[in-house]
Amino acid sequence: MxxxxxxxxxxxxxxxxxxxxxxxxxxxxxxxxxxxxxxxxxxxxxxxxxxxxxxxxxxxxxxxxxxxxxxxxxxxxxxxxxxxxxxxxxxxxxxxxxxxxxxxxxxxxxxxxxxxxxxxxxxxxxxxxxxxxxxxxxxxxxxxxxxxxxxxxxxxxxxxxxxxxxxxxxxxxxxxxxxxxxxxxxxxxxxxxxxxxxxxxKNSSVAISAAIKAINANYTNGVNGFSVEIEQFGVSFGTNDFKEGTTAFLDKRKPNFE
Known part of the structure; x- marks a missing residue:
């Protein structure tokens, strides 16, 4: 560029x-x-x-x-x-x-x-x-x-x-x-x-993006930040990063996020 x-x-x-x-x-x-x-x-x-x-x-x-x-x-x-x-x-x-x-x-x-x-x-x-x-x-x-x-x-x-x-x-x-x-x-x-x-x-980019969306929702007129948090929390369960993060934790190793 x-x-x-x-x-x-x-x-x-x-x-x-x-x-x-x-x-x-x-x-x-x-x-x-x-x-x-x-x-x-x-x-x-x-x-x-x-x-x-x-x-x-x-x-x-x-x-x-x-x-x-x-x-x-x-x-x-x-x-x-x-x-x-x-x-x-x-x-x-x-x-x-x-x-x-x-x-x-x-x-x-x-x-x-x-x-x-x-x-x-x-x-x-x-x-x-x-x-x-x-x-x-x-x-x-x-x-x-x-x-x-x-x-x-x-x-x-x-x-x-x-x-x-x-x-x-x-x-x-x-x-x-x-x-x-x-x-x-x-x-x-x-x-x-x-x-x-x-x-x-070192952390999950997918989760960080979801967190940004949820945090910003708290400062957006007409938007219920708690509802956005619940939604994004749930969506996280369907991601590869969630599977990797939880598996790594249970295996007592560092996660390798895509």
Whole structure:
């Protein structure tokens, strides 16, 4: 796969997507969003890839926001369509991806950048990372899921504060609030995420995909998360991974999932 704004690497069963627009602090423009959709879609279909790590190039930014120059003159209809399409092809797409996605936040994650990190299944930040949703300082609100995912992660009060003040928080504060799982030195960030990915890889990809679906159901309006869990639990009994996992346990050996 060759992209203009992305670098794709593979290490064993891990796919690594690096957003590569360093002169723009990896800001999300229309082309980059479309390339990300394709990259995630292709890696998700690759049976050898068990986990995906998403990061930004350089040492300054994960993604420092959206490319404002592309939509500064949009009207109501164009703004609505911008958010709708973004949700569809990238942010919701990543959240519901069958392959686990770890966001390696290596610097500024602002606006659309933080929204992209929050769409990942969990996040690891470097010590120099700064996170925030500054949209109200531009006369607009977060439009790529920020008003929904941030409260889910940090609670309503903290989310209200972050969005209303348009301020940034550091990595340790983000960890304290539950926005990121771990904070590590930038030089260790990718290696740390790879170790997490390797732990995930040892487990059943089929079961992990079912777990992602069940967990996300709890945050979907009109969907009973418990019902989805029951359904996915039952479906698991018909998979080869269930047979292998339970047989390996009873035989006191490590499972060899397909």
């Amino acid at each position: 060759k992209f203009e704004n992305l670098i794709i690497d593979k290490k064993r069963n891990i796919g690594i997507i690096t957003i590569n627009r360093p002169s723009k602090l990896n800001a999300l423009n229309k082309a980059t969003i479309e390339e990300l959709h394709i990259a995630f879609k292709v890696l998700n279909k690759n049976i050898e890839i068990k986990t995906i790590i998403l990061t930004g190039s350089g040492e300054k930014a994960f993604v420092a926001g959206a490319d404002i120059s592309e939509f500064a003159n949009f009207n109501i209809e164009e703004g609505t369509e911008l958010a709708r399409k973004g949700h569809e092809i990238l942010f919701n797409f990543v959240q519901n991806l069958e392959t686990p996605v770890i966001a390696a936040v290596n610097g500024f994650a602002l606006g659309g950048g933080l929204e992209l990190a929050m769409a990942a299944h969990f996040r690891v930040a470097s010590t120099n990372a700064k996170m925030g949703l500054p949209e109200v300082s531009l006369g607009v609100i977060p439009g790529y899921g920020g008003t929904q995912r941030l409260p889910q992660l940090v609670g309503k009060g903290k989310a209200m504060e972050m969005i209303m003040t348009a301020g940034m928080i550091g990595a340790e504060e983000a960890k304290e609030w539950g926005l990121v799982n771990y904070v590590v030195d930038q030089s260790e960030l990718i290696a740390f995420c790879e170790k997490l990915a390797e732990k995930i890889t």
